[in-house]
Amino acid sequence: MTIRVAVIGAAGRMGSTVCQAVQAASGMELVARLDAGDEISPTTLAGAQVAVDFTVPAVTESNVHALIDAGVDVVVGTTGWTKDSYGRVRTHLASPEAAGRSVLIAPNFALSAVLSMRFAALAAPYFESVEVIELHHPAKVDAPSGTATATAAAIAAARQQAGRDSSPDATETDPQGTRGGLVDGVRVHAVRLSGLTAHEEVLLGNPGEQLTIRTDCFDRVSFMPGVLLAVRKIGEREGLTVGLDQILDL
């Protein structure tokens, strides 16, 4: 059976790549391309069963609520989500009007990044120190990246469960904030550099040894297998799913 797909943010870097991937995929048909200024409604969605949102953090949550109301399942790659915004989507999906609808939100659809996050959480309890460095193209509007936020959260949860203290750090003065930001108690550093696409390093240290876990997405095609998998699987899921790892057999 063919899955009819709408792309929201279709003119953007990711949205345009998703349009090409959907058009090239077997068993999918691209039926709508919406971008800034376009209304989200059953009419503009043109019979889509699944909508894919790659827009901007400021609008993605309201798009998702409008897409649920318009009767489609939603795959979201846009960043900027919080525990509170996830909660509002869960509540909406639990309402009788949204019966049968599902939403999958993933900060990163690239296999290398999803595995990196998993490896970082696995390693985190075994090292005294851990810091995350994310590196992106300079057109990115949010920092830290959604991937770094999720990585730090997974590291923090794994360390807390293992009873591991926070990383040692004797810094007393840092007026310029050069030690980076703290996400769930984990230091995160954001680099923006021309020529980059999407990269992340997790540095883990013990006396006398270091483990580096690195993911490099050189091209946006790296995200497409994950996006297409989510489009194929979303109809089998119920409610809100967070993270591509939830639909991979990891």
Ligand SMILES: NC(=O)C1=CN([C@@H]2O[C@H](COP(=O)(O)OP(=O)(O)OC[C@H]3O[C@@H](n4cnc5c(N)ncnc54)[C@H](OP(=O)(O)O)[C@@H]3O)[C@@H](O)[C@H]2O)C=CC1
């Ligand atoms: N999960 C993942 O694997 C990945 C996630 N991302 C995330 O995806 C998001 C998009 O990234 P990217 O494609 O680089 O960004 P772009 O800025 O290239 O694309 C965003 C697009 O959304 C449009 N837009 C803005 N507001 C709306 C709206 N209300 N409705 C519909 N479209 C709108 C923009 O239009 P205009 O420019 O006119 O405002 C633009 O065309 C970011 O949050 C990024 O972090 C990126 C890569 C991978």
Ligand SMILES: O=C(O)C1=N[C@H](C(=O)O)C[C@H](O)C1
């Ligand atoms: O804006 C980007 O480009 C990316 N955004 C996502 C993020 O913030 O984690 C995913 C990937 O890193 C590319």
